[in-house]
Structure formats: C-alpha cells, structure tokens
Amino acid sequence: MPRPVPGPIVGVDVGGTKTQIVASGPGVDIDVIVPSPSWRHGSLFDDVANFDRLSEAVLSAVGRAPTATVIGAHGVDNAGQRQRATALLRDRLPGLVDVVNDAVLLAPAMRRDTAICVIAGTGSIVVGAGPDGTPIAADGHGWLIADDASAPGLARGAVLAVLRAVDHDGPAALRDPLARSLLDALGAHDAVELALRFQADASEDTWGRLAPRVFEALTAGSPLAHGVVERATAHLADLVMAVRARGARGHDVIAAGGVMTAQPALAAGLRTAVAARDRALSVTVLDTAPAFGALTLAHRLAARSAPKGTS
Numbered sequence: 001m002p003r004p005v006p007g008p009i010v011g012v013d014v015g016g017t018k019t020q021i022v023a024s025g026p027g028v029d030i031d032v033i034v035p036s037p038s039w040r041h042g043s044l045f046d047d048v049a050n051f052d053r054l055s056e057a058v059l060s061a062v063g064r065a066p067t068a069t070v071i072g073a074h075g076v077d078n079a080g081q082r083q084r085a086t087a088l089l090r091d092r093l094p095g096l097v098d099v100v101n102d103a104v105l106l107a108p109a110m111r112r113d114t115a116i117c118v119i120a121g122t123g124s125i126v127v128g129a130g131p132d133g134t135p136i137a138a139d140g141h142g143w144l145i146a147d148d149a150s151a152p153g154l155a156r157g158a159v160l161a162v163l164r165a166v167d168h169d170g171p172a173a174l175r176d177p178l179a180r181s182l183l184d185a186l187g188a189h190d191a192v193e194l195a196l197r198f199q200a201d202a203s204e205d206t207w208g209r210l211a212p213r214v215f216e217a218l219t220a221g222s223p224l225a226h227g228v229v230e231r232a233t234a235h236l237a238d239l240v241m242a243v244r245a246r247g248a249r250g251h252d253v254i255a256a257g258g259v260m261t262a263q264p265a266l267a268a269g270l271r272t273a274v275a276a277r278d279r280a281l282s283v284t285v286l287d288t289a290p291a292f293g294a295l296t297l298a299h300r301l302a303a304r305s306a307p308k309g310t311s
Contacts, residue, residue: 006026010070012054014071069097073099077125104293107250136248151209178218181217
C-alpha cells in the first residue's frame with residue numbers, strides 16, 4: 001500500500017489588521033492574506049466564535065488537513081491566554097497545533113535561535129526568552145493605556161505633546177507642523193477642541209490612522225514630532241533592557257510591525273536608543289513576513305512529534 005501523503009505544514013501570523021497564512025509540503029506552496037476583521041469580532045477572546053472563523057480561514061486557505069499549525073497572535077500575551085487559545089484551536093483544527101504571541105515569530109523568521117523581539121504596529125510589545133525558553137514580555141497592555149510605540153500610542157503621544165506645548169507656550173505652539181496636521185485631521189480649531197475630538201472618537205483604528213501624520217510632521221521639521229518619536233523609541237529601548245534584566249537571552253534585537261517597517265525614522269531611533277544603553281546589542285529590522293517564522297516553528301513542532309526513524 002502507498003504511504004499516505006502527509007498534510008501541509010502551516011504558519012499563521014494574526015496581526016491587528018491582517019492575518020497571513022503560509023503553508024508548505026508536497027505540492028503545497030501557499031501564501032494568503034485575509035483582513036483580520038473578516039473573522040475576528042472584537043479582540044481575539046471577546047467571541048469564542050473567532051476561533052471557529054480563524055480555523056475556517058486556515059482550512060480554506062490550505063485546502064486539506066494540516067499536519068502541524070503554529071499561530072502567532074496579537075493579543076496572546078501570557079501563559080494563560082496561550083493555553084486557552086491553543087486548546088480552543090486544537091478542538092477546531094486537525095493535526096498538531098500551537099499558539100504563541102506574534103512577537104515570538106520574529107527570531108525564527110530571521111533564522112535566529114535567540115533574539116529580543118520588538119513589535120511596533122497595531123500594538124507594541126517586547127518579548128525575549130529565558131534560559132528555559134519561557135517568554136519574557138514587557139508592555140503589550142493595550143492601545144488605550146500603554147503600547148506607546150504602537151500606531152494609536154504614537155497618536156496619543158502626539159496629541160498630548162501638542163496639548164503640553166500649548167500649556168507652556170500658549171496658542172503659538174499650534175504653529176508647529178504636528179499641531180497643524182492634527183488640528184486639520186480632527187477638524188479642530190484650538191487645543192480644547194483637539195482634546196475633545198480626539199477623546200470623543202477613541203478607538204484603536206481611529207487613533208492608529210493618525211500615526212503617519214507624526215512622521216510626516218517629523219519630515220517637515222516639527223520639534224514636537226521629533227520629541228514624540230524620541231520618547232517612543234526610548235520607551236522601546238528601556239523595555240529591551242528590562243526584559244534582559246529579567247533574564248532574556250541574546251544580543252540580537254529584531255524589530256517588526258507595521259509602523260516599524262513602514263517608518264524608517266522609528267527604526268533609526270530604536271537603533272540609536274538601544275546603542276545608548278548597550279552597544280553590545282544589534283538591532284535588525286525584520287526583512288521577511290513573520291508568518292514564515294510561524295512556519296519554521298510548525299516544521300519544528302512536526303519534527304519533534306514525528307516517530308523515531310522517520311524524516
């Protein structure tokens with residue numbers, strides 16, 4: 001009897017705005033991107049049906065039962081969340097299944113065994129691994145109160161910078177390019193209206209759409225935008241040092257996320273801030289999709305579970 005053809009190996013990167021599904025195997029080469037809101041309603045754990053829809057998206061993209069699937073997910077930030085997400089997806093997906101935080105995908109995506117991973121996108125988080133492989137994370141607490149280097153966090157920092165500048169310098173501060181851009185974006189005439197309108201439409205998406213204006217203003221020579229970016233990169237560099245102090249291994253710092261990869265000024269600022277704290281650390285911006293890190297982890301998962309004597 002012919003041996004059954006093994007199923008594909010699948011890697012999935014669940015981001016705030018998009019979900020990338022990649023798969024490899026005999027006769028299989030898949031790379032599909034679907035909008036995360038097409039299957040996720042609210043945050044990942046808000047609706048258990050999110051796990052049904054995610055499983056359906058994976059199986060639809062792959063076309064047949066996978067041998068192993070690893071999913072790196074934005075919003076899976078601690079051991080309890082990882083265990084719950086893994087259990088829910090194991091009930092819905094055939095084969096071996098594991099779930100990790102999306103920052104964990106960066107080191108395998110760059111073919112590194114150990115690295116401190118920095119994400120600045122829809123959210124921001126720094127994740128390393130201890131001597132036993134246990135993730136050590138900092139930030140990732142959410143766009144409203146933390147994640148200062150995320151798209152919504154940068155917008156929040158930008159509005160606050162304008163308001164503080166007006167506190168110190170009066171209406172003259174509104175001539176700064178960042179202030180003018182934010183007033184225009186929100187249809188506000190002064191600092192009072194800016195604060196009210198920004199808070200009246202508080203959402204991850206609405207605030208996040210303002211982030212590019214910070215970098216446009218930076219290019220236009222805005223001192224306020226320069227301060228926003230400098231504080232964001234200092235925040236990330238401090239978190240890198242914090243996870244190292246807690247036992248995270250490695251001297252490679254890998255940076256990724258939609259804001260990090262789209263805005264060279266943020267990456268350059270991170271390199272400068274990290275070097276100021278520890279010149280032994282090397283910062284690299286991810287040059288491949290994190291989903292391929294999930295695919296690497298899925299291949300390792302399949303290899304660990306293969307019977308001895310098989311390849």
